[in-house]
Amino acid sequence: MQAMRMVFLGPPGVGKGTYAKAVSREFGVPHISTGDIFREEIARGSELGRRVKEYVEKGLLVPDEVVIEVVKRRLAQPDCAKGFILDGFPRTLSQAEALDTFAPPNLALSFIAPDEVIIERISGRRICAWCGAIYHVKYMPPKYPGICDKCGGPLIQRRDDRPEVVKKRLEVYRERFTPILGYYRDKGILREVDASEQAPIVIPRVLKVIREYYGIE
Numbered sequence: 001m002q003a004m005r006m007v008f009l010g011p012p013g014v015g016k017g018t019y020a021k022a023v024s025r026e027f028g029v030p031h032i033s034t035g036d037i038f039r040e041e042i043a044r045g046s047e048l049g050r051r052v053k054e055y056v057e058k059g060l061l062v063p064d065e066v067v068i069e070v071v072k073r074r075l076a077q078p079d080c081a082k083g084f085i086l087d088g089f090p091r092t093l094s095q096a097e098a099l100d101t102f103a104p105p106n107l108a109l110s111f112i113a114p115d116e117v118i119i120e121r122i123s124g125r126r127i128c129a130w131c132g133a134i135y136h137v138k139y140m141p142p143k144y145p146g147i148c149d150k151c152g153g154p155l156i157q158r159r160d161d162r163p164e165v166v167k168k169r170l171e172v173y174r175e176r177f178t179p180i181l182g183y184y185r186d187k188g189i190l191r192e193v194d195a196s197e198q199a200p201i202v203i204p205r206v207l208k209v210i211r212e213y214y215g216i217e
């Protein structure tokens with residue numbers, strides 16, 4: 001069977017990370033999130049890690065050539081021989097082109113949900129100010145509104161989760177990712193997955209698309 005070299009694309013709040021974890025468990029290929037590998041490089045104290053840290057600490061976007069180097073190094077690890085799931089990379093067309101030079105993906109999955117669904121999903125999130133537990137006013141409500149089940153702490157909404165901020169993030173996503181989606185569409189490796197329902201419904205759908213795509217029984 002060919003290596004499953006997958007790229008997961010989708011707007012914030014579409015559930016990419018959740019699907020990636022499920023796919024990783026099902027097919028035994030590593031889930032590689034750029035956020036995680038940045039943290040690993042920083043923890044290892046490598047030269048690259050130090051460079052990443054400088055940007056992250058200043059709240060700056062890590063430049064393309066640094067991100068590409070980090071991803072390239074991670075994908076060269078032996079656990080990626082059977083394939084990988086990239087989550088959070090590529091974020092630019094030049095990253096997508098660079099990826100093709102060292103580990104060309106053979107499937108790009110684009111997760112799709114209407115803006116209203118994503119806005120409802122994200123803006124309903126509440127986080128405990130004391131212990132960090134996550135709730136959702138509709139899908140995972142606490143026993144008593146506004147109070148954490150685990151520690152009794154107050155539940156708050158993160159600034160990034162406010163509807164107007166989410167709307168802006170969705171616009172940014174669309175602008176930034178349209179060329180990347182087009183790039184993979186032109187290569188004939190783009191597949192879309194409807195992610196407008198909750199994870200227990202979407203996950204089997206994702207697994208089915210992947211099985212059919214790679215011809216796995």
Ligand SMILES: [Zn+2]
Pocket residue numbers: 128129130131132133148149150151152153
């Ligand atoms: Zn709590």
